[in-house]
Amino acid sequence: MLLRIAERTAVLLVSLGVSSALVFGFMVLLPGDPARVALGVNATEADVSRLRLEFGLERPLVEQYLSWVGGLVHLDPGISYVSRAQIGPQIADRLQVSLILVAASMTIAVALALPFGTLMAVHHRKASGLVLSALSQVGVAVPAFLAGILLITVFAVQLRWLPASGWTPPAYDPGMFLQQLLLPALSLGLVQGAVLTRYVRSAVLDVLREDFLRTARAKGLTPMRALVRHGLRNAAVPVVTVLGLQLATLLVGAVVIERVFVIPGLGSLLLDAVGNRDLIVVQDVVMVLVVAVLIVNFVVDLLYLAIDPRLRTVAR
């Protein structure tokens, strides 16, 4: 068990190292000088070289990389090339907003997927199961930002029940916060819920065919009780995998949704930085998102061990 955790931690650390090198290398090796990009086409050579000197772009690449990673480890991602502002506090503020959005969406997705997926599996030969399957198939085909636009059209434009965009911090006005959170969280949550539903269905279907479930039924348990007592834990492993992947998808999907609903999250920061050609901010935010994805994967790996005792011994 401990060996397993150590193994996964090592994988996480190596992944973090390699991916930071990838992000850095990607931004550096691409044609285009960050200083020149930041200053635009009209900048003079003198301006460009002054900026290069100021931000240490004249140093050897390895040194630049190490100072960047060192900064990240100390939670200091540096100073923006364009606005000269500290990037750290901005990322911290924006990350909070994005995390609230992602957490709300995930809650909606899980709340939809677990009951409906199980229902679809139990009723997979009946019309109700088929209808749910078809609905989820359509849900999978609708991108979250499109769902967002459609939800705005219905609930903000036509019915005028909810605001079309904006963000209020929860501490400032909880009522307004919830109203503004609902549509973006629904757009992400509904689509991810549709994807998740299909996995829950297939995982439960697999379990329904297992011998131990037949045994449980033979002992006299009702189908639902047998499923709850013996089935769901076994169905959980593939579902948790997908949940982890989806959390990663949600973090990135939030980038687009924040644009749709004008929410000041990490995605807006990223896209604004692209618009301002502020490459160091782009590099930092991408790295934050990648770190988040890797940590989610790590946590999923640990969750397996908690769910499935069979995985706790190192099988070779």
Place this chain on the structure above:
Amino acid sequence: MNRLSRGAEAVMPPPGRRSRAGVEATLLVGGGIVAAITVLALVSLVWTPYDVGEINATERLATSSARHWLGTDKFGRDVVSLLMVGSRTTLLVGLVSVGVAAVIGVPLGILAAMVPKWWGEVLMRANDLLLAFPALLLAIMLTAVHGQGVVTAMIAIGISSIPSFARVVRSGAIGVMKTEYVVAARAAGRRPIAIALRHVLPNVGSLVIVQASVSFAIAVLAEAALSYLGLGAPPGTPSWGRMLQEGQELLFVAPRLEVFPGVAIALAVLGFNLLGDGLRDHFDPRLEDRR
């Protein structure tokens, strides 16, 4: 469940268990949608109801009529024509990015199955790392330096689809490597490259086709999102995602301008998803419901 099969679970949509008739219906609907979009895109090369470059101030925001079936946009451009030309962008981005992903991912997967197990694991770990870079992030990074463009989008989506190809192909190829005819070929002294081309590649072909269809759907979604964010197709290149972006400011005036490209995107994704599902079941010998 070991690490390998867990990874395969992660990239492969859940298996459908349907009757033969259900599979044929899925294939028919999915294939039909894909074929219809392809035909529209091809027809748009030679004919569209109106010229999409033409700005017509007198017919701005017209509703559906006999002249303009789905109305016009804020520049007076015909929506049907825009949708037809936009389908070209969608299909082009899908084709090129899936092509890029397959050309790199398939050999990588076969390689990872043929080299000693330890090396295969390392290759797959590196491959997994790419999964931490979704298409959108890669495209945003590329765009930040390179500027927006369809080519940037295609490369970014292509690169981010490599891991799923490599993983699916590897899991299939490992099985092929254990078959008697491969063992026999190796014993006969066939070179690895010949085994890869003659025996492994044809046997994982069906997996590649299914994955291509699924990846195509993902590429359509990614392209739409990128163009919506203004990071994909540049202004003047009709694209469904771009239409959504341009229509959003008019949401309170003409919501239908969002609905039509939205439906087009959803239909395209649905079509490729169904086609992929149908093909997977079609190639699956264990088709009959086991209950």
